[in-house]
Amino acid sequence: MQLFDMFGEPPQFTVHEMMMVLRSGVFLKYAAAVVLLLVAFDTHGYREAGMPLQVNILIWMVCVAAFVSVYAAVLLGWLALAPGGRRIRLLRLVPNATAMAVVTFLVLALASGFADLEFSRRVLLQHLPYNIALSYIFETLMFVFILPQADAALGLDLYRRKRPGCEPPVEPRPAPVVPEQPVQPLRGAAEGLNGTxxxxxxxxxxxxxxxxxxxxxxxxxxxxxxxxxxxxxxxxxxxxxxxxxxxxxxxxxxxxxxxxxxxxxxxxxxxxxxxxxxxxxxxxxxxxxxxxxxxxxxxxxxx
The missing domain is CATH 2.40.50.1020 (LytTr DNA-binding domain)
Structure with a gap:
């Protein structure tokens, strides 16, 4: 699967590679940092409306976990609808907006039970554009900074298949201390291995x-x-x-x-x-x- 990335080389990954990234320490630390930022800035004024701090932390943890789950589910669903063996390209706005619509509904429903907040269609539509914009910022940080770190830490090589026209300019490398030797091709297979x-x-x-x-x-x-x-x-x-x-x-x-x-x-x-x-x-x-x-x-x- 290839996810379009407006900031350069689009990553391409398998389902297994996606799950490895989501379980990596780099991503989990990033998710925890997102929760702390949402709590610290009291997004939507939940604590100001009377929500206890512990509940506020728990709700934002649920928010981040639900967003990641729905986002991944959209990618998997999109992949399942594709003919076998073909690469799937998907604009980031599709899983982002879908996941945030679901999460906004979930968080407002939970928050209304712990604070003096109205849960209605009007409030939902008011919060949704802001939430999508905020999630897009966090998602962009994920693609620009976190995903390359997780890729390097896990050795997945997610950027191994670059889209034509997206290759960064190749900078000249200094000559190595020991000159490289030309490639020496090998011919034939090892004898006695056929049938093993x-x-x-x-x-x-x-x-x-x-x-x-x-x-x-x-x-x-x-x-x-x-x-x-x-x-x-x-x-x-x-x-x-x-x-x-x-x-x-x-x-x-x-x-x-x-x-x-x-x-x-x-x-x-x-x-x-x-x-x-x-x-x-x-x-x-x-x-x-x-x-x-x-x-x-x-x-x-x-x-």
């Missing part, structure tokens, strides 16, 4: 179909054939099934198949493993020597 099967998240895959597997908390992103799946599982369980020469683990969160590797780009500070489909896999600093040794052995074997 591995089990990931309860699903069986032919080993020759796997390109790479990336660990994301309690889930694995599996690239196999022409598809990419997200399954619950542990990378350690997958590695225990792998033949020794089937691939390598350049990073604690990655396993890549030998057949998928196109070459290694060396750098002064870090190496990057290049896959045939264009994916770039980071090489952990502590595994650089091992990866380089394996790459040399594979290339020698291809000769």
């Amino acid at each position: 099967a591995v089990v990931v998240g309860g699903q069986k895959f032919a080993l020759e179909q796997l390109r790479y597997v990336k660990s994301e908390e309690h889930y694995l992103r599996v690239s196999a054939g022409d598809s990419e799946l997200t399954l619950r599982g542990r990378l350690a369980d997958l590695l225990a099934q792998m033949p020794q020469d089937a691939g390598l683990q350049p990073h604690r969160s990655w396993w890549v198949a030998r057949d998928a590797v196109a070459g290694l780009r060396r750098g002064g500070q870090s190496d990057v493993l290049l896959l045939a489909d264009g994916t770039e896999v980071p090489v952990a600093r502590g595994r650089r020597a091992h990866v380089r040794e394996v790459m040399q052995a594979w290339q020698a074997g291809e000769g």
